Amino acid sequence: MADLQPLNLLHVHKSNIIINRAHTLLHSIAIAFLIYYRVSFLFQNDKETRSTPTWPWLLVFFSELLLSFIWLLGQAFKWRRVSRTVFPERLPEDDKLPAIDIFICTVDPNREPTIGVMNTVISALSLDYPPEKLHVYLSDDGGSSLTLKGMREAWEFAKWWIPFCNKFRIQDRCPEAYFSAISLADDVGGNSDEFLKQREIIKQKYQEFKERVNGLKEILGDACSASGDHPPVVEVIEGNPHDSKAQVLEQPILPLLVYVSREKRPSQPQHFKAGALNALLRVSGVISNSPYILMLDCDMYCNDPTSARQAMCFHLDPKLSSSLAFVQFPQRFHNIATNDIYDCQYRSTYTVLWQGMDGLEGPVLSGTGFYIKRVCFCGDYVQEGTDLMELKSYFGPSNEFMKSILHYNKPNLINNRESTNSLIKEAKFLASSTYADQTKWGKDVGFLYYAVAEDYLTGFTLQCKGWTSVFHATSMPQFLGTATTNLNDLLTQGIRWSSGLMDVGLSKFCPFIYGPSKMSFHGKMCYAELSFFPLYCLPLWCFATVPQLCLLNGTSIYPEVSNPFFIIFPFIFMSSSIKLLYEIFITGGSYRSWINEQRIWMIKSITSHLYGCLDAFMKRIGMRKTSFLATNKVDDDEQVMLYKKGLIDFRTSAMFLAPLVTLMMLNMVSFVVGMARLILVGDLEKWFLQVSISFYILVMSYPIMEGILIRKDKGRIPPSITIFSASVTLPLIFLPLGSRFLMY
Ligand SMILES: O=c1ccn([C@@H]2O[C@H](COP(=O)(O)OP(=O)(O)O[C@H]3O[C@H](CO)[C@@H](O)[C@H](O)[C@H]3O)[C@@H](O)[C@H]2O)c(=O)[nH]1
Numbered sequence: 035m036a037d038l039q040p041l042n043l044l045h046v047h048k049s050n051i052i053i054n055r056a057h058t059l060l061h062s063i064a065i066a067f068l069i070y071y072r073v074s075f076l077f078q079n080d081k082e083t084r085s086t087p088t089w090p091w092l093l094v095f096f097s098e099l100l101l102s103f104i105w106l107l108g109q110a111f112k113w114r115r116v117s118r119t120v121f122p123e124r125l126p127e128d129d130k131l132p133a134i135d136i137f138i139c140t141v142d143p144n145r146e147p148t149i150g151v152m153n154t155v156i157s158a159l160s161l162d163y164p165p166e167k168l169h170v171y172l173s174d175d176g177g178s179s180l181t182l183k184g185m186r187e188a189w190e191f192a193k194w195w196i197p198f199c200n201k202f203r204i205q206d207r208c209p210e211a212y213f214s215a216i217s218l219a220d221d222v223g224g225n226s227d228e229f230l231k232q233r234e235i236i237k238q239k240y241q242e243f244k245e246r247v248n249g250l251k252e253i254l255g256d257a258c259s260a261s262g263d264h265p266p267v268v269e270v271i272e273g274n275p276h277d278s279k280a281q282v283l284e285q286p287i288l289p290l291l292v293y294v295s296r297e298k299r300p301s302q303p304q305h306f307k308a309g310a311l312n313a314l315l316r317v318s319g320v321i322s323n324s325p326y327i328l329m330l331d332c333d334m335y336c337n338d339p340t341s342a343r344q345a346m347c348f349h350l351d352p353k354l355s356s357s358l359a360f361v362q363f364p365q366r367f368h369n370i371a372t373n374d375i376y377d378c379q380y381r382s383t384y385t386v387l388w389q390g391m392d393g394l395e396g397p398v399l400s401g402t403g404f405y406i407k408r409v410c411f412c413g414d415y416v417q418e419g420t421d422l423m424e425l426k427s428y429f430g431p432s433n434e435f436m437k438s439i440l441h442y443n444k445p446n447l448i449n450n451r452e453s454t455n456s457l458i459k460e461a462k463f464l465a466s467s468t469y470a471d472q473t474k475w476g477k478d479v480g481f482l483y484y485a486v487a488e489d490y491l492t493g494f495t496l497q498c499k500g501w502t503s504v505f506h507a508t509s510m511p512q513f514l515g516t517a518t519t520n521l522n523d524l525l526t527q528g529i530r531w532s533s534g535l536m537d538v539g540l541s542k543f544c545p546f547i548y549g550p551s552k553m554s555f556h557g558k559m560c561y562a563e564l565s566f567f568p569l570y571c572l573p574l575w576c577f578a579t580v581p582q583l584c585l586l587n588g589t590s591i592y593p594e595v596s597n598p599f600f601i602i603f604p605f606i607f608m609s610s611s612i613k614l615l616y617e618i619f620i621t622g623g624s625y626r627s628w629i630n631e632q633r634i635w636m637i638k639s640i641t642s643h644l645y646g647c648l649d650a651f652m653k654r655i656g657m658r659k660t661s662f663l664a665t666n667k668v669d670d671d672e673q674v675m676l677y678k679k680g681l682i683d684f685r686t687s688a689m690f691l692a693p694l695v696t697l698m699m700l701n702m703v704s705f706v707v708g709m710a711r712l713i714l715v716g717d718l719e720k721w722f723l724q725v726s727i728s729f730y731i732l733v734m735s736y737p738i739m740e741g742i743l744i745r746k747d748k749g750r751i752p753p754s755i756t757i758f759s760a761s762v763t764l765p766l767i768f769l770p771l772g773s774r775f776l777m778y
């Protein structure tokens with residue numbers, strides 16, 4: 035009887051669907067009126083038209099169309115929002131569960147502190163899953179001896195940590211998080227003497243481990259920094275032979291732990307994270323070859339040890355499993371303040387958008403925190419009767435690797451020293467920088483190399499082939515990462531993402547034209563929205579400049595208050611704002627989230643999305659090369675202090691600050707001039723909308739004004755930027771340009 039009970043349930047959010055569809059309809063009607071108004075104005079031939087310059091009209095109209103188009107694409111996310119429940123207790127016995135390989139990527143110990151990476155490794159080693167079925171691989175793209183030595187230390191500490199977690203059923207299996215948590219009341223161990231005594235011992239061990247890892251950095255000095263020129267290294271971590279076994283009382287069974295650093299040569303393209311993951315796919319193929327793989331960024335530790343079992347509730351569900359490629363868990367972060375000034379929790383992505391896609395073919399592959407089937411990465415090449423030589427031309431020359439893909443579900447575990455040595459030799463060959471030359475790796479096999487948004491692109495092509503995915507979010511986050519908590523990291527990361535997504539949109543992979551595709555039209559709309567949303571930068575730049583410059587030059591580009599079409603504009607604004615507020619409230623946000631999200635959307639569009647789009651266009655015409663600067667995961671005290679106080683840290687480059695400051699000033703000027711007109715001339719009717727836009731932008735720019743005028747801390751806006759904007763960009767570029775160009 036028991037196996038008739040489902041492993042998971044799907045809940046369709048019916049009332050949400052009704053509200054969303056009704057709103058889409060209403061909002062679309064308003065947009066249709068707006069388009070009618072603009073088009074009929076352009077074709078009018080009366081005196082008024084002739085006296086109004088055409089350029090600003092066209093620019094504003096174009097912006098309205100683009101904004102509406104991206105909005106319309108985004109409605110596909112709202113079409114069918116669903117959520118899921120799992121029943122891990124109904125899973126088969128432990129000995130019937132499939133094996134899992136865990137991949138963790140790191141690249142640079144200076145940007146990604148080793149102790150943090152090791153915490154992720156330890157949390158993965160201690161997942162609540164049969165240890166003989168777990169194999170943890172760490173890819174070190176920097177080839178740093180610090181990471182390798184850190185791993186050996188982590189292994190020693192794990193021998194203490196894992197039995198402790200198992201014995202007292204510790205929930206929080208990331209040691210750093212566990213020992214820095216204030217309340218330990220949730221531990222099953224409670225207050226028993228034995229537990230408290232053990233915890234003290236383990237805490238001491240953790241301190242020593244941490245000191246040793248941090249000490250390594252000093253001992254190794256420069257030798258530990260990341261390099262782009264190093265041979266392949268593959269090492270199975272087995273611990274220190276001098277360490278007497280008697281020290282650890284119960285010798286626990288630990289998962290396999292493997293260090294992999296693929297070969298890198300400056301003359302060879304390395305393809306960043308996608309290249310690292312593909313090397314891991316090959317290496318793990320000949321070592322453990324598990325049918326499922328969990329992928330993690332080095333800062334994403336396992337917060338809920340049961341995530342593997344949760345994922346298996348989908349992968350082992352006979353109704354889903356044949357087409358299911360991956361189970362995606364949300365990216366959540368451990369360092370978010372209550373006032374999330376940078377909107378770095380990606381509330382809308384990991385609630386509204388991914389749940390919406392889950393109601394279609396499934397969410398986008400999100401880089402980290404997903405359990406994926408290994409067979410997905412083989413393309414369609416592994417079929418019965420395919421010639422071995424042909425297979426080698428797709429997958430490369432290794433015989434061992436061929437065996438692994440042809441028997442993908444037969445684990446190839448290490449058993450004796452001799453075979454271990456030959457396996458390691460083969461693994462190094464598979465991790466060499468030329469192994470995949472002239473093969474299908476990166477094109478059809480493994481992670482695709484075409485864009486730096488390798489996760490989005492790879493997941494997209496999988497779904498085009500008919501694979502599906504599942505999204506599962508619970509109130510207890512399965513994984514926790516480090517969010518960017520300063521403007522510089524946020525905007526730098528934003529450039530990479532928007533450039534990577536635009537790369538896809540501008541290529542043959544553009545969701546609307548790529549085929550043959552088994553994806554639904556709604557699914558394509560979602561993918562298209564994600565790859566084109568950086569284009570929001572164009573309308574946002576336009577709305578921040580054109581109405582203002584027109585106001586300064588006495589040109590009205592919106593209907594007067596008495597015009598029947600006037601009402602469309604406030605209606606569209608209110609309708610989208612109220613809808614956003616509704617979504618924020620049903621997903622646990624507040625008014626403050628609304629302001630933060632709107633503000634960060636504006637700041638990112640004006641800066642990183644613009645630069646990201648430019649970067650993508652320049653790569654397209656061959657003027658720039660792809661790059662991937664790993665996000666900084668080290669924070670300094672000043673930055674943390676500013677973040678906790680809810681103050682934006684403006685210590686970033688002028689490239690980001692100058693546009694923000696200049697646009698704020700332009701809006702200030704136009705607002706003041708507009709108000710003066712209202713008072714002196716009294717033509718409120720005519721200027722109401724243009725003045726309101728400036729007012730709204732000024733309200734949203736409050737932190738910028740504060741950063742210029744009020745703040746005295748290190749993170750304020752440097753006076754040089756303010757002076758530069760006030761004396762060069764605004765009076766010498768914007769104002770003259772605006773008066774010349776926009777008046778035709
Ligand atoms: O050449 C590289 C560059 C990066 N990484 C690793 O890739 C991961 C993600 O890099 P990070 O700098 O943290 O990028 P984010 O922008 O925070 O990452 C998001 O965006 C990436 C795509 O741009 C996805 O791959 C990530 O999973 C997703 O979390 C990290 O573990 C890095 O160590 C490598 O292994 N090799």
Ligand SMILES: [Mn+2]
Pocket residue numbers: 331333515665
């Ligand atoms: Mn990251």
